Amino acid sequence: MIKHFRSKIALLTLASFFGAALSGCFNTYQVSQEEFARLQVSEEIPLAVTSKGGEKVLVDRDTNIFVRSVGGRRYPVTPFNFKMTQSQLVASDRDTLLALGEIDKYEVDLFSDTQTILLITAGVAAVTALIVVTALTAGSKSFAEE
Numbered sequence: 660m661i662k663h664f665r666s667k668i669a670l671l672t673l674a675s676f677f678g679a680a681l682s683g684c685f686n687t688y689q690v691s692q693e694e695f696a697r698l699q700v701s702e703e704i705p706l707a708v709t710s711k712g713g714e715k716v717l718v719d720r721d722t723n724i725f726v727r728s729v730g731g732r733r734y735p736v737t738p739f740n741f742k743m744t745q746s747q748l749v750a751s752d753r754d755t756l757l758a759l760g761e762i763d764k765y766e767v768d769l770f771s772d773t774q775t776i777l778l779i780t781a782g783v784a785a786v787t788a789l790i791v792v793t794a795l796t797a798g799s800k801s802f803a804e805e
Contacts, residue, residue, distance in 0.1 A: 684778055685723070685768040688716045695765035696743045698724060704739065708767070716767050726757065727764040 688710035697708055698718055705719035718724065718738050725733050726748060734755050741750040748757045 684771045686771050688712070688714060688767045688769065690716070690765050690767055692743075692759070692762075692765055695724070695726075698738050699741055699743055701739055710767070716769060718767060723768040725766045725768070726762045727766060728757065728761050729763045731763075733766075 689712075690708050690710050694708040694710075697706065705717045705722075707715045707717050710716050720738055722738055724736050724738050726736060727733050734750075734757065735753055736748070736750045736755070737752050740752055741748060743749075743759070746759055748755070748759060748762065750756075
């Protein structure tokens with residue numbers, strides 16, 4: 660019974676792990692309001708903006724960008740398809756209208772190849788280890804009657 664329970668826990672853990680691995684890993688960069696405003700409309704796409712940490716972040720039409728409200732809720736915004744005025748942000752394709760005073764952070768998410776590869780490698784190693792442990796602890800079973 661305990662072996663059966665442990666195997667279910669192991670399978671659920673692996674399923675959770677692979678669910679995370681399939682979604683990939685992202686690095687989130689915070690940018691200033693001024694840099695974020697540059698992403699409203701651009702003649703040059705992709706457009707490089709500077710994060711608060713000083714890194715150059717390349718944004719194209721498929722990049723995930725977000726605003727985070729003072730309460731912590733994260734709102735997706737489509738790059739090069741929103742409008743910021745002196746008082747509000749309007750993302751009509753996302754049905755989002757926020758007062759700039761309600762926005763706490765401006766964020767850009769970039770897919771991280773390195774982190775995703777490491778996560779998948781760790782998952783493969785975990786599955787391999789699980790198979791080896793299962794094979795070593797299973798013992799022999801026979802269907803033949805003696």
